[in-house]
Amino acid sequence: MNKHLFEEARKLYPKKTGKRGFEKEWKEFTKLVEYRGKYDAIMPLLKPAIEKQIAYREECARKHEWCRPWKDFCRWMKGGWWTEEIPQTNSPKPNRCVICSNTDVSSMVDGKGWLCWRNECKTEYAKL
Numbered sequence: 001m002n003k004h005l006f007e008e009a010r011k012l013y014p015k016k017t018g019k020r021g022f023e024k025e026w027k028e029f030t031k032l033v034e035y036r037g038k039y040d041a042i043m044p045l046l047k048p049a050i051e052k053q054i055a056y057r058e059e060c061a062r063k064h065e066w067c068r069p070w071k072d073f074c075r076w077m078k079g080g081w082w083t084e085e086i087p088q089t090n091s092p093k094p095n096r097c098v099i100c101s102n103t104d105v106s107s108m109v110d111g112k113g114w115l116c117w118r119n120e121c122k123t124e125y126a127k128l
């Protein structure tokens, strides 16, 4: 059963490059001492976690937000990434100018938000 769930997750995992066949990936994963004896708990979590992370990345793409690309499947497994409901790999959101949304911000006023270097933004910012 666990092997079956592992294989389902492996097939679903969207990053194709770096992904090896079932036998190799399974062998690699079962070498990891820290997860031994926990497969009954881990395997049912894989597919839902991948589905959530796919949905999350689609949302990122839709919003044109930066999203860290998928790791290789074996690294994802090694790192225990099925425990992340939403990938925690994203860097913090950059500060953006409230006028033009560029990230080359220089200053902020509490309540007004960040401001970039552009003179036209400074002019608009003063009116806020």
Ligand SMILES: [Zn+2]
Pocket (backbone or CB within 6 Å): 097, 098, 099, 100, 101, 102, 115, 116, 117, 118, 121
């Ligand atoms: Zn600006």
